[in-house]
Amino acid sequence: MDALSNPYTPNAGAEPQAVVGRxxxxxxxxxxxxxxxxxxxxxxxxxxxxxxxxxxxxxxxxxxxxxxxxxxxxxxxxxxxxxxxxxxxxxxxxxxxxxxxxxxxxxxxxxxxxxxxxxxxxxxxxxxxxxxxxxxxxxxxxxxxxxxxxxxxxxxxxxxxxxxxxxxxxxxxxxxxxxxxxxxxxxxxxxxxxxxxxxxxxxxxxxxxxxxxxxxxxxxxxxxxxxxxFPSIGNLSAADAKAALQRPAEEEDASYEPAALDEAVAITGGYPYFLQELGYAVWTVADDPTITREDLLAALPAYESKLDESFFRVRLDRATELQRAYLRAMAELGPEPQKASDVADAMGRTSTNLGPTRAELINMGLLYTPEHGFAAFTVPHFDKFLKRAIPTLVVPPLKTRKRGQASA
Ligand SMILES: Nc1ncnc2c1ncn2[C@@H]1O[C@H](COP(=O)(O)OP(=O)(O)O)[C@@H](O)[C@H]1O
Ligand SMILES: [Mg+2]
CATH class of the missing domain: 3.40.50.300 (P-loop containing nucleotide triphosphate hydrolases)
Incomplete structure (x- = not known):
């Protein structure tokens, strides 16, 4: 549909047409x-x-x-x-x-x-x-x-x-x-x-x-x-997520089929920013004011590549080889918060050895500690992105000090 009438707002701080769930x-x-x-x-x-x-x-x-x-x-x-x-x-x-x-x-x-x-x-x-x-x-x-x-x-x-x-x-x-x-x-x-x-x-x-x-x-x-x-806000409930897509569409005399909305909730997990990106992408793809599940699936590549190239990529670009390996190892273990020792095991190293790397990633805002000893990604679906961007986990070799070299 017409780009000019696209009612979605996939930008930081951009007020959505419908502020739902708050x-x-x-x-x-x-x-x-x-x-x-x-x-x-x-x-x-x-x-x-x-x-x-x-x-x-x-x-x-x-x-x-x-x-x-x-x-x-x-x-x-x-x-x-x-x-x-x-x-x-x-x-x-x-x-x-x-x-x-x-x-x-x-x-x-x-x-x-x-x-x-x-x-x-x-x-x-x-x-x-x-x-x-x-x-x-x-x-x-x-x-x-x-x-x-x-x-x-x-x-x-x-x-x-x-x-x-x-x-x-x-x-x-x-x-x-x-x-x-x-x-x-x-x-x-x-x-x-x-x-x-x-x-x-x-x-x-x-x-x-x-x-x-x-x-x-x-x-x-x-x-x-x-x-x-300290109220925390997060993903929208399924009903709210659907409203976040449906209401802006209705204002432009368009609407979603129920199956399309179900699919959108499944894809985005109700994450507000992802909903806006998905809505934006599907609006571009759909020719007809009734948006179908097929339209949604057809919009997926554009949606994913937009997220990869902007939202996710900038986070990874600043990371060193070892930091990337750390993130990739976490992704292998899954989207949930991970124990430092489990990540170290997956990388064949010790938690002590990787402590500084983990601290750097927290400091860079890529990880946070939801509870002591655990670290989690600060954006959802980052694990899936890491698997797309880095197909296999490669851990850089440990830097060994040569005999006779003064310690730093
Ligand atoms: N309640 C909401 N319903 C639907 N979309 C929302 C809602 N709140 C924010 N968004 C959308 O989510 C994205 C992120 O919002 P933003 O306020 O920048 O998040 P944060 O400040 O938490 O990083 C924006 O694209 C915005 O339009
Ligand atoms: Mg903000």
């Missing part, structure tokens, strides 16, 4: 804002899930909801940045929030104070005052100038929260990719939000990230468990 999280978000509006405390959320399940899309839905309730929204996509860059990025966003809460011409003392605290917060990362110049205030001495991210961020959010509260409005921070927050950044965010709850100030944060964020390190942990729920 009613629970959307309901929790409404409740969170409504309770804060009434001056009540409520656990906030960190949404966890693998790549491509729809975390960014869900944050986008939260954004629309919050704007609909006249909240100020601060969006931040976290990257592996140092703490100074984090401070700079967040400072800039908080400044925008301050202006959104009230135009400068109408600033009350509370707003001026918040601006002054924000200026202190940014002085260390903006010594010439380039961006804070517009704030047009002196830095507030004794506030947000402790050279400690947790204390400084707390001061800023308290001041901003008091200003927001004066306006009868709330501020919600939407953080994406929170697994990239450093320990210091994460602890700072948690400490500041904890203060918001204690002081009943109308600032909250909802975040999304890969599953490893749920096992927060160290001191942050006990606080975090009280402050946040």
């Amino acid at each position: 009613d629970d999280q959307l309901g929790s978000f409404d409740l969170l804002l409504a309770r804060i509006e009434r001056g009540r405390a409520e656990q906030s959320m960190i949404i966890t899930g693998l790549r491509g399940v729809g975390k960014t899309v869900l944050l986008g839905q939260f954004r629309s909801k919050a704007l609909g309730r006249r909240w100020v929204v601060i969006e931040l996509e976290v990257s592996k940045n140092d703490d100074l860059q984090f401070r700079r990025d967040l400072g800039a966003k908080l400044r925008t929030a301050l202006y959104e809460l009230s135009p400068k011409a109408r600033w009350t003392d509370r707003f001026k104070h918040a601006a002054a605290v924000l200026k202190s917060f940014s002085v260390s990362v903006d010594p010439d005052g380039t961006w804070s110049a517009g704030l047009d205030v002196e830095a507030a001495e004794g506030f947000a100038d402790h050279h400690n991210l947790a204390m400084d961020l707390t001061d800023v959010l308290v001041a901003l929260g008091e200003a927001a509260s004066e306006q009868g409005r709330g501020v919600v921070l939407l953080f994406d990719e929170v697994q990239f927050l450093s320990k210091i950044q994460l602890e700072a965010v948690i400490a500041a939000l904890h203060k918001m709850v204690q002081r009943k100030l109308p600032i909250t944060m909802v975040a999304a990230g890969l599953p490893q964020i749920a096992e927060l390190a160290g001191d942050a942990k006990s606080y975090a468990e009280r402050l946040f729920k």
Whole structure:
């Protein structure tokens, strides 16, 4: 059918025509804002899930909801940045929030104070005052100038929260990719939000990230468990997966035969990103507005090669020979989480020897540890792809040190 009318959205963060299967999280978000509006405390959320399940899309839905309730929204996509860059990025966003809460011409003392605290917060990362110049205030001495991210961020959010509260409005921070927050950044965010709850100030944060964020390190942990729920999102149920395909089609006066939908669920496992890719591919192949199972099967090669060439391939391209062998050995064992010792056995090596390789793959985001001692692929169907891309497992020979050579 016509490419122009193709209603599917196989792109990272692209809002689908039909956002299905997320009613629970959307309901929790409404409740969170409504309770804060009434001056009540409520656990906030960190949404966890693998790549491509729809975390960014869900944050986008939260954004629309919050704007609909006249909240100020601060969006931040976290990257592996140092703490100074984090401070700079967040400072800039908080400044925008301050202006959104009230135009400068109408600033009350509370707003001026918040601006002054924000200026202190940014002085260390903006010594010439380039961006804070517009704030047009002196830095507030004794506030947000402790050279400690947790204390400084707390001061800023308290001041901003008091200003927001004066306006009868709330501020919600939407953080994406929170697994990239450093320990210091994460602890700072948690400490500041904890203060918001204690002081009943109308600032909250909802975040999304890969599953490893749920096992927060160290001191942050006990606080975090009280402050946040960690709902995980994943594959859609069969009924929702079918709706994710059917509803966008119906809006274009097309529809699927039941057998086609069953086949689509079987192929994609209800994984949101795969559903969009499959829907996109089958739309291209089908000539008739009634999409059949045959159309779906005819679209499979295009669907698979698209996934192989983009989604899967980029992950493998960055891997070394040994890392690839590790992944391939895991694929041989199956799609489930695998024990380190089993993978080592399959490669004819020891877990100790392969420990660094496994750690590198986790660090690269190719594997994660759903439970101690196990590792799993961070995207579904990666095992099948690996088998297609690397037909046989080849383990590179162990590098042996020559006699007489100094050890490294
Ligand atoms: N609830 C949903 N129903 C149908 N498709 C969805 C849904 N959520 C996300 N998608 C689609 O899945 C893909 C991945 O979404 P994205 O939000 O980028 O995932 P993540 O941030 O978890 O990696 C996109 O193509 C998007 O259009
Ligand atoms: Mg995302």
